[in-house]
Amino acid sequence: MPQIKEQRILDYVLQNAVKGDPQSVVDAIDKYCSEKEWAMNVGNEKGLILDKIVSETNPSTALELGTYCGYSGVRIAQLLKPGACFLTVEKNPVHAAIAKQIFEFAGVQEKIKILEGSSEEIIPQLKSKHKVNTFDFIFIDHWSDRYTPDTKLLEECGLLKQGSVLLADNVIYPGAPDFLQYVRNCSRYECTNYPSHLEYMDKEDALEKAVFKG
Ligand SMILES: O=C(NCCCCCn1ccc2cnccc21)c1cc(-c2ccc(F)cc2)cc(O)c1O
Numbered sequence: 001m002p003q004i005k006e007q008r009i010l011d012y013v014l015q016n017a018v019k020g021d022p023q024s025v026v027d028a029i030d031k032y033c034s035e036k037e038w039a040m041n042v043g044n045e046k047g048l049i050l051d052k053i054v055s056e057t058n059p060s061t062a063l064e065l066g067t068y069c070g071y072s073g074v075r076i077a078q079l080l081k082p083g084a085c086f087l088t089v090e091k092n093p094v095h096a097a098i099a100k101q102i103f104e105f106a107g108v109q110e111k112i113k114i115l116e117g118s119s120e121e122i123i124p125q126l127k128s129k130h131k132v133n134t135f136d137f138i139f140i141d142h143w144s145d146r147y148t149p150d151t152k153l154l155e156e157c158g159l160l161k162q163g164s165v166l167l168a169d170n171v172i173y174p175g176a177p178d179f180l181q182y183v184r185n186c187s188r189y190e191c192t193n194y195p196s197h198l199e200y201m202d203k204e205d206a207l208e209k210a211v212f213k214g
């Protein structure tokens with residue numbers, strides 16, 4: 001019995017999903033986490049909203065803050081056009097290692113680059129060290145108290161352009177009240193709320209989309 005939940009999730013995927021089939025990996029994680037052990041993946045209900053917004057944006061450049069086991073990374077990667085650049089930031093090295101193996105099993109590893117570290121140290125390095133200009137799409141799913149400072153940091157680092165789409169998870173539960181206040185009261189963002197539920201639970205949650213107006 002692997003000692004940590006994330007290793008058990010990986011093992012379940014390796015034994016129950018189809019190698020090279022991203023959707024089977026997503027479905028296996030959802031099955032395990034709804035039937036066996038809850039985990040903080042965005043889940044299928046919010047995941048379908050994520051899919052719709054990624055498809056509508058059709059990003060050439062995408063960033064994710066909060067990789068965890070790679071569930072949302074696989075969902076996003078399978079929707080990206082060939083040649084798109086997708087970076088995902090994970091502070092926890094154990095989770096990053098699990099996500100790497102999930103991406104490889106799903107067959108999306110060529111589309112995703114995992115950056116290990118905290119958002120506040122990585123965001124300022126993105127232009128210089130990772131040859132990024134601006135992001136078309138950003139999925140925010142890390143510590144909720146970093147949502148606002150990191151949004152401001154992305155602005156200050158010139159990583160947003162007119163039309164950049166920010167999509168934040170958990171704005172209701174656990175909640176990101178200061179982020180909602182910031183983007184909804186800042187004239188530089190057009191916001192849309194997508195009510196949903198906490199992954200694998202009946203508790204209310206929501207995604208918030210904030211489009212940068214430049
Ligand atoms: O905490 C969550 N996510 C954040 C984890 C990332 C922390 C570390 N980290 C990763 C990248 C990174 C970059 N910079 C700094 C730190 C960084 C989360 C929690 C819940 C949740 C928990 C308990 C409960 F009872 C109900 C719900 C549900 C979610 O969907 C979540 O996403």
Ligand SMILES: [Mg+2]
Binds near residue numbers: 040041141169170
């Ligand atoms: Mg989340």
